[in-house]
Amino acid sequence: MVSKLDQTINFHRQALGLRAYRQQVLATNIANSDTPNYKARDIDFTSALQNALAGKNASDLQLSTTAARHLPGTGNSGPASLQYRTVHQPSADGNTVDMDVERAKFAENAMQYEASLQFIGGQFKTMLTAIQGQSGQ
Numbered sequence: 001m002v003s004k005l006d007q008t009i010n011f012h013r014q015a016l017g018l019r020a021y022r023q024q025v026l027a028t029n030i031a032n033s034d035t036p037n038y039k040a041r042d043i044d045f046t047s048a049l050q051n052a053l054a055g056k057n058a059s060d061l062q063l064s065t066t067a068a069r070h071l072p073g074t075g076n077s078g079p080a081s082l083q084y085r086t087v088h089q090p091s092a093d094g095n096t097v098d099m100d101v102e103r104a105k106f107a108e109n110a111m112q113y114e115a116s117l118q119f120i121g122g123q124f125k126t127m128l129t130a131i132q133g134q135s136g137q
Contacts, residue, residue, distance in 0.1 A: 005127065012120040014052040018045060019113040021079050026106045029085075029097050037094035040085035040102065048080035 022043050032038040065071075087096045 005123070008123060009120065011053065012116050015049055015116050016113065016120075018043070018048050018052060018079055019109055019116065022109050023106070023113065025082065026102055026109060029102050030099070030106065033095065033097040033099055033102070035095060038097060040097045041082045042085050042105070043080040043082060045080075052079065
């Protein structure tokens with residue numbers, strides 16, 4: 001029972017982190033809607049969640065060291081790799097942000113984030129009730 005609860009909490013923790021990251025990416029797209037040559041970005045949420053649950057970080061980039069005193073670093077840009085959004089209607093200034101698409105994706109992602117919060121909150125309430133037992137009996 002505990003391992004199943006731990007798996008559920010881990011799933012929602014990973015999903016919430018990716019949803020928050022995606023919200024930042026979508027907000028950046030909206031903020032740059034008037035920036036010439038700005039290219040809209042997004043993440044593939046499904047594959048990013050699968051990678052996160054498997055313990056893989058798709059955005060880890062190992063830097064090469066050419067001397068013994070160089071520090072090995074990672075070029076970690078975020079929890080998921082960014083992809084360019086497919087352009088439906090190109091603009092004259094090279095900007096690929098479609099505000100209707102961005103607003104819809106932003107609202108959808110916000111609703112899914114809130115749904116995950118509600119679900120995990122319900123799980124914790126159920127667990128608390130089970131621990132405390134039924135009062136008044």
